[in-house]
Amino acid sequence: MNNLKVIGREKIGQIEFTGIEGGFGEDKKAMTAKDIAQIHSKDVRYINKLINQNRRRFKDGVDVIDLLSSSDELREFAEQNGLIGSNRTEHVYILSERGYSKLLKILEDDKAWEVYDQLVDNYFNQRQAIRENQPALVAGKRLEIMEKNAATRKANLLYKIAMATESETSSQTLLASAAKELTGEMTIPVMKQKEYSATEIGSKLGITANKVGRIANSLGLKTEQPGQNEFGRWSNSKSQHSDKEVPQWLYFEKGYQAIQKAVS
Structure with missing residues (x-):
């Protein structure tokens, strides 16, 4: 693992954060979960919770590094740079560009993608573009990201419409279209079945x-949201405390059986 170092405060437009290099490779940039939380107007505990809930999707040393559980050297780095909030702090995560992009899929808001475009252009790939004298590198990556973002948003919209329609045939067609936006294939999803909250x-x-x-x-x-598998599916439901819709995981019979087996 490459040595980590703080390269100072970075500022991209109105975004200000701690610039970090190393950890994920020579000259590779990284960002702290704390800074990511501030950028997206979230509490760092919320960002850590998202990472923990989806931990199997984040590869250690590739997507994310927990400075408090990796080594004494990394813990010392966190302490020296004021990254440990208190004695009760359990995780101090730093994320690579790849890790940050995975986190954005979970955050799934327009501001997140807008911020990511700026960071990719002006932070994560800045040194690589300068070193290799490839100004088209960032531009090409930006176009790729924009295309992926558009497909994800379209799939999310199709999914929401499918969940709201009462026609089974129309719902399955819309879900298949959403799957095609994400995978490139017209995959017919699992038919609706008994569901449990x-x-x-x-x-x-x-x-x-x-x-x-x-x-x-x-x-x-x-x-991942939106989507479904053999154990259940994501659905949008009204929050108990407001009119805002929140994602809710509904369990199929196989999901119920898996939970039952785990507690038996």
Whole structure:
């Protein structure tokens, strides 16, 4: 693992953060979860929670490094640069460009993609473009990202429409179109079947809905949003505390059985 070093405060437009090199490779840039949280107006505990819930999707040393669990040298780096908030701090994550892009898929908001475009152009790939004298490198990468972003947004819109329609045939067609935007193939998704909320499963098994969610995360039952798999699917539902729609994972029979087996 390459040595980490702070290269000072970076400023891209209105975005200001701590510039870091190393860890993911020579001259490779990185960002702290703390700075990412500030950029997206989130609490760092929320960003850490997203990373922890999707930990199996982030590869150590490639996408993410936890400075508090990697080595004494990295812990010392975190301490010397004021990255440890308190004695209760459990994780101090830094993310590579690849790790940050994965996090954006989970954040899934327009501001996130707008910020990422700026960071890719002016931070992550700046040194590589200068060193290799390839000004087209960043421009090409930006175009690739924009195309992927557009496909993801279109798929998300198709998915939401599919979940709102009462026609089974129309719903399946829309879901297939959403799958094509993400995979390039007109994949017919799993047909609708009996579904359970975390609350319903918790009531059946005598545990809380939160525990159901924790077990599901530990077993890796949930897929990325939007989407579905053999264990369940993502759905949008009204929040109990506001009119805002929030994502909710609904369990299929196989998902219910997996939770039941884990607590038995």
